[in-house]
Amino acid sequence: MDTLQLAAAAQCLDHQLARQVIQGISDAPGGLYLHTAKAHIALIVQRAPLGLWWDTAFQKSGALTTWSSPLHQRFSGFRIQRIRVPWADRIVRMDCSRVHISKRVDQISLIAECFGGRGNIALLDETQHIRWAWRWDRLDGKAAPRFLPGIVYAPPEGSLPFTQPSPNTAAWLRRVAPRYRPQSGADQEAMREAWSRRLEPCAPWWRHAVDTDHPVVYPLPLPDQGPMREISAQEALRFVPPAILPQPSxxxxxxxxxxxxxxxxxxxxxxxxxxxxxxxxxxxxxxxxxxxxxxxxxxxxxxxxxxxxxxxxxxxxxxxxxxxxxxxxxxxxxxxxxxxxxxxxxxxxxxxxxxxxxxxxxxxxxxxxxxxxxxxxxADSTLVKASKKGTPDDTGFHHQVIGGFTLLWGKNAKENDHLTFRAAKPWDLWFHIQDLGGSHVVLRRENRQTVVPEAVMAAAARIALQQSQSRAVSGEVDWTEIRHVHRKPGGGPGQVIYRHFQSIRVRRND
Known part of the structure; x- marks a missing residue:
């Protein structure tokens, strides 16, 4: 909604809901719902469709335990005194009051700035100080903060009172969204005159392209939109919730x-x-x-x-x-x-x-x-399995499958450190050349009870020998479970100490 649409909607709802008691407030996508005995009003400030709407199909559900709970607690029992657009901008103000048994009158106001991503909702007390806001500003923000606890609410800079006469047609047209503004000066002046003659609060609206998914609905006939037909204000203000896109699995x-x-x-x-x-x-x-x-x-x-x-x-x-x-x-x-x-x-x-x-x-x-x-x-279980929570991604290491067991090894100190202390499980087996530098070799196991054949153990030890600094034909390779391998205190990446190990002597591949 632009400013004119919002003003027309506020006039109609003010006429329909005057003196109605607010029974509750609940969440809406990008805004909130106000519930009375007569209607459910959707006030949307941060996502399409922005504006003030009448939701005839709303079904109230469970307890209000989300972000709107403070508003629900403060507004319940208050009567709507007035709904209006006080400034020539997309800002709605709802004034409410409540009379105590002691005849004391409480007054609060709800301000809704329907600006899309910059939209906000604020609760004002009778002195116009902000007591609650949907989004508080930060003191170190780039723009001058307007929503801080306890400050007096002020509209955005440059906002003029809606009822103030505009000096010319160009200034008045700022209340109309650019896509609705007529091109010719005569049509612009006619549109301004038509608004001045619109005195009935729930006067008919105009609708174009009835069969499209996004019809144009406006409180005035638009000269550049082609043929438009007259519809009731209740039909024009009927809230159509935005389509909810399916969430990825x-x-x-x-x-x-x-x-x-x-x-x-x-x-x-x-x-x-x-x-x-x-x-x-x-x-x-x-x-x-x-x-x-x-x-x-x-x-x-x-x-x-x-x-x-x-x-x-x-x-x-x-x-x-x-x-x-x-x-x-x-x-x-x-x-x-x-x-x-x-x-x-x-x-x-x-x-x-x-x-x-x-x-x-x-x-x-x-x-x-x-x-x-x-x-x-x-088809995709093997791809997904590597990325599930708790299951490491093995694609960054050299690997080989022998006898149904996966063998992984790194090519440098950082890869060795990542493989041993981040990718490997505590029950995986760890192989390393004895007393020399070389790659860490990890043999994957399903669990601690998995028995590894001797041929697979020998193959893992042979890889550890081949990926080491040793140039001998054969050598001793130590192996143990990952849970017995620890980083060397004060050592660099890949430097470890280990215990409870065994050794196996293997020869290089011919």
Whole structure:
């Protein structure tokens, strides 16, 4: 509703509900309901449809125990004295009073600013001080606070009294929503005159496009809206609750979160791929430096012929002053090896993440997420299982399935720490090379009573040997349950101490 619609609705409801006793207040989507013996009024301030409405189909339910309870307690028993729009803005004011047995009269007022996202509801005492508000302002807010406990209510800056005559038609048209304003000056003046002649409180309204889902309903005929038919004010003010969109099930939320995590991981891996330069670039620079006499450079760049180029191009190579060229060439070769390993590893992980993302997207688009009660279908149970509360997400680690058991291991200290102390369960088995650095290997178990075959244990120990600093053909691997592994006091990520362990000797794969 714009200001004119709100003013017309207030005039009609004021006429219909004068001296009616408020029997209660309850919640409404984006506002509240006021209940009298004669009607149920919906006052909506923060979401469509904004405004003042008459709900003929309302069915009052249980006890009022939500945010509107303070208003319910304070307003019960008060009589409506007046409903009006006092300013040329979308602000409704409802004045109420109550007479005590001692003849003392209590007066309170309800202010509703129907501004959508900035909308608010406030309770004023007889001195116009704010005693309750739906949303209190903060003192450190950007705008000047208007809703603080105990301050005198003031309308937004620039709001003029509704009954004050407008100096011209353009000023009066500010009360009309832009989509309803006529284009021609003659139609604008006619609309203003029609409002001045509208004296009956519940005068008929006008409706256009009866068969559409969102018809135009206005207290005046709109020249630019085409043919409009006359309807009663009660029909125009009938409240139509907004459609309630179905809430996603638990499995849909789980899949959405997992899909978002995968998308973030894919973006990060692509950024990492962009940071790692092509290994051939480093090798070319290294070969060019090796071809030069071994000298100590004194500049930050050096020019060298590119022997891999058929045209004999010249390379400009960044160097470190004070370090020999051949030593820096060796550094470029090592950088080429690191870049090659990193790019190969990122490509593999990127392929795995993209495949899983395609599976999640296919499950979501096919609608096979499960019923409204949240039961997953067999097609997506394996995807949802990895993201349920209490079940870790294993997609970030290297993994292998042997004999029906899942083996996980990390590639660096941070992955090891995350795997052992965040992803693993207390009853999972933990493997690590004895007395040397290496990857933490975790063998998943359903529970503490799950028996693991010796072949699977040997395979897990062999992975721990292969993913370690040991270069021996065979080695000792310690294993224990995760609950016996603890972070080393003062140590870095991945450094642990463990107890109640056993050892197994294995050989590398041929």
């Amino acid at each position: 638990a499995q849909e939320r789980i899949l959405a979160r997992q899909r978002e995590r995968l998308q973030q991981r894919i973006r990060k891996m692509r950024q990492d791929m962009a940071r790692w330069e092509d290994p051939e670039v480093y090798r070319t620079q290294a070969f060019a430096l090796f071809a030069l006499p071994d000298a100590i450079p004194s500049t930050l760049h050096i020019s060298a012929p590119d022997h891999t180029s058929a045209t004999g191009a010249t390379l400009t190579i960044p160097v470190t002053p004070g370090t020999s060229l051949h030593r820096q060439a060796q550094g470029y070769m090592r950088q080429a090896q690191r870049s090659q390993r990193a790019r190969r590893e990122i490509v593999l992980r990127l392929q795995e993440a993209e495949q899983l993302l395609q599976q999640l997207t296919a499950v979501t688009e096919d609608g096979s997420i499960g019923s409204a009660t949240g039961s997953p279908t067999p």
